[in-house]
Amino acid sequence: MKKVLLLGDSIRMGYDKYVRESLSEVAEVYYPPENCRFSQYTLRYLAAWKKEQKWPGDMDLVHWNVGLWDVGEILDDGPLSSIEHYMDMIRRIDKRLRMLFPHAKIVFATTTAVREEGYKGNFRRHNAVIEKFNAAALAVLGETDTVINDLYEHTKNIAPEYCSDMTHYNTPVGAAYMGGKVLAAICPMLGISPRDVKAEGFELEKYSAKNIGM
Helix, strand or coil, X not given: CEEEEEECCHHHHHHHHHHHHHCCCCEEEECCCCCCCCHHHHHHHHHHHHHHCCCCCCCCEEEECCCCCCCCEECCCCECCCHHHHHHHHHHHHHHHHHHCCCCEEEEECXXXXXXXXXXXXXXXXHHHHHHHHHXXXXXXCCCCCEEECHHHHXXXXXXXXXXXXXXXXXXXXXXXXXXXXXXXXXXXXXXXHHHCCCCCCCCCCCCHHHHCC
């Protein structure tokens, strides 16, 4: 059995169970029980999650993303993380993943698009900012052999029925769509045939709204 680790924010929480069930016959799929939130939060808890969740060190592949929390804006005073800080965190997370899982292939997923018009109140995200942060992450990771899964490209023109709100794709069709894009990226790298991918009777992971966060 292959060993796969999924890391990321609430976008990952929408497709993690789909990927796990789809690969149940050919891979062991691991992921944190919580939202990985900001890039610095991910860096802080990576080693702790590995220890607490008893993740194996001989992981074959890690698929990860961070960014939605970093690009969030409150009171229109700019992203919560500066782009320089974000770039530093991307570099350090990538390095730490290689320390913790030295034999794993690394896949980075770009931050997904949002439906800006749906945000209410003081908190919001902007696709133009997401594009800048994605470009910054790709510039950093271009110095490595990390493979890119461009989930932003796959979501910027997505149909409304795939969306559960302005940020997430936590509908049955949305989870299957996002999970399918992850599977399409990682299965060839793992030598997994399409005939071995099976997702029947899928139901979303029962995360709470408080757990998922925004």
